[in-house]
Amino acid sequence: MSAQAAHRLRAIPADLDAAAVTDVDTRLAEVRRDHGVTICFAIESGSRAWGFPSPDSDHDCRFVFVRALNAYLSPWPLREVIETPLDGLLDVNGWDLGKALKLLLKGNAVIVEWLMSPIVYDADAQTVEDLRAFAERFASRNGIAQHYLHLGEKQRRTYFADGKDVQLKKLFYALRPAAALRWLRLHPDRKIAPMHFPTLMAECAPPHDVAAITSALIARKAETRELGAAPLPRPIEAFVDGEFEAARRAFPATPAAPSAEAKHEADRLFRSTLLRSAEGPASTFRAALAT
16 A cells, blocks of 8 residues: 555454464465555455354355456456455455446445455455445445345245245345344335344344344354255245335335446545555656545
8 A cells, every 4th residue: 555554443252263363464465466456345255254154154255355456457358356366265356446336336345245245355445435435325225135135036936935844044044134124114215234144134123033043043053054944934035025125116126226426436436446556656656636
């Protein structure tokens, strides 16, 4: 970072395996070295961040990066994705900041969740603050709702649409989108639902039986990799299906396109982050990039 006094963020729970954290840190250092990028933020995105891990859950690190200035001044742009090899329980991949901003404006909830992850391996505080403010202002609320609806319906069809016994750990795949949709309906002035699932459930006030079943499943999942199979609990089925139906009525199926103002602010945020991250003198480019 050229801004030597930049404030870095790190939030690692005490119960997170120290060796795994070291492995993530090492992989991120390799990404910086091998690809010549600056990592804006790197977080945990999977079940550990959602608050319902199993003892053997993967470490799903996701990051947003910017490349060196010259990489954006070429007729042959580089890929907007950096993928690293899967290695045991380690899964580390990232997006270019430009890709993240474009998806955010389309209502992709993935980048929004990354910004709200409670597990942070490394982050530039200013960038995270700027991106959260941008998301609160310009992210498509209807787009985010449609993201969760499509995700939830797909999980519902894939894992428990045939009336047979279901793998109980798969319930979370539909429960989480359903809870997010309920949260959005109950908070009409908000766009970003909590990523942490127990917090999300508490704030969306589900029926008592749904809350009780969910809490019991989370407690069991923390102790064993397999929850077994059982008939789909009726309260869970009613909750999931009811929230998906309510979402179809509450949220337009075709979100509005990003406004000119939103695109302008995305440009400004991209450029300011790129300049702050640039290494060495960049006077040749600063005037053009800052306009």
